[in-house]
Amino acid sequence: MEAPSLHALAAMALTVAVFYLFVRDRISIEIVSLLAIAIIAVGLYFYPMPHTQPTDGLQLAFSGFGHYALITICALMVMGRGLVVTGALEPAARFLERVFKLNLQLGLLFSLLIAFALSMGVNNTPVLVLLIPIFVTLALRGAMPASKTLMPLNAASLLGGLATTIGTSTNILVVAIAVDLGMPRMGVFHFTPIVLAASLIALPYIWLVMPRMMRDNTPEVSEAQRMFVTRLRVPPSSNLAGRHFDEVVDTLPEDFRFEERPAGPFETGQKLRVSGTHDALEDAIRVLKGQIAPGWVVDEVEREAKRLGEDIQVVEMVVTSDSRLIDRTLATSGIADRFGVAVLGIHKPNRPLRAEDAVDASGDMRLAEGDVLLVMGLTGTINTFAQADSLLQLEGAREVPRRSKALLAATIMGVSVGLASIGVLPIAIASLGGAILMFLTGCVKFDRVGRALSAQVIVLVAASIAIGRFVLDSGAAGWLGESLALGLQFLPPAGVLAAIMLFVTVLTNFASNATAATVGTPIAFAIATELGLPQEPLILAVLFGCNLCYATPIAYQTNMLIMAEGSYQFGDYVKAGVPLVLIMVVTLSVLLAMTYGM
Incomplete structure (x- = not known):
């Protein structure tokens, strides 16, 4: 057997080095990925592979950014x-x-x-x-x-x-080959x-082990979620109309409560003081089909958003010492008429609702310095409102879902x-x-x-595609397959299956499924013929190995899709995926040997 070429050695060394840096997590994934792409580009430009031009190396290095x-x-x-x-x-x-x-x-x-x-x-x-x-x-x-x-x-x-x-x-590809x-x-x-x-x-x-490893x-939330006090309105379409409090209490979110309870059934047009977190208020409105802001204001905001093609925002705004809103109530402030925004609730710092809070004759709370308003509107109207009434807009604005679409x-x-x-x-x-x-x-x-x-994810995918192509085109994958074939003659059938499956698994986790299938299937076919073993179980060992892509985020596209949403690090895949790979290799190898009488 011939020694690997210098390019094959370089491909294997680069793969090991990149994997080590990913697992160590000392340098960000983006930096390591870009370094890998740069090394491939510069290296193949000055030392191109046989029968290639320097520009071919550049194309290989950057091909990942345009890859399907x-x-x-x-x-x-x-x-x-x-x-x-x-x-x-x-x-x-x-x-x-x-x-x-x-x-x-x-x-x-x-x-x-x-x-x-x-x-x-x-x-x-x-x-x-x-x-x-x-x-x-x-x-x-x-x-x-x-x-x-x-x-x-x-x-x-x-x-x-x-x-x-x-x-x-990948299954379709292996079967076709x-x-x-x-x-x-x-x-x-x-x-x-x-x-x-x-x-x-x-x-x-x-089910039981993997979640505990994550x-x-x-x-982290810097502070407890704010509780906002507001008025719940009962329109004719509300699920509350005609029902008693005890009939609806079990359907309410945990962080939502009625501060006022009606003596009898809920009546259309009734206004009751309630409190809850932003999420709890949204859930309660959906379940009860009530309103926490005047319907005409909400309708106006939605019409304007549709006309301008903008998203509706919900933001938290703090009343500062210079605000004209101090000592006024929402009813007397004229916020809706002047600015076209809806105030969904008021948070009193360190005191969600107390009897000693100043209220006017109608029972509405007066605003004070430090109060936090939950405001819904368009970006422009919210900014105008904040500037005109000296409000401090907090971070964490949320978009209202465009449910019409x-x-x-x-x-x-x-x-x-x-x-x-x-x-x-x-x-x-x-x-x-x-x-x-x-x-x-x-x-x-x-x-x-x-x-x-x-x-x-974008940079990591591009780097993994470039590394995979380098491993395949340099001959590193083929050389590793030949090395594997030399040692398999000394193993029992189940060991041969496990070795082939592990080899393909390594390829699929560090290169790509397509590379593993393209390289592994012919090798398994040839090994079966050489050792006098049935061909089908060895081909299935390749097919199974191509799918054991649990150990790295670059192994399969769904691994990439969950990376950002789950805030995973490279090491999370290794920690949770390697045991699963070993479980599957051992189990599938034994089952294949038993099924085919090997």
């Missing part, structure tokens, strides 16, 4: 953003929220089984695209942190995708029983996912078409695209 995989990931992020900002996934999130409230562990298990089952018949990438924003929303609603749910969900979807020949694009080599075509459920048996061992780890990456966003996502799932369009084309439609229909604004994309 990166474009697909960005398009999927944009579509996911469209579902969030329109509130399209709120019904599904509320259903799962009820499941999680019954029991967190059972809620997670239920979600994992859904992801697993869907990924068996549908490409697992669209499945994760749908589930990610739902579980991010659930985390904001107080369920399990996104960092503890997204990694297990991704693992479950990858596991489900492993179970059928159509579960992932095997057919080209002379093997009979495998059916959709050809190896499903093997994967289902392995899942009985892997799923408990994903840190709670939820951003929720059905449209859900339809665009559904059609895109459906076309990709049944194979009418490649996932890249379907996701790009969906993202463009999200822009054209206003579900996602052009100036808000930056919020949907993650610079860290």
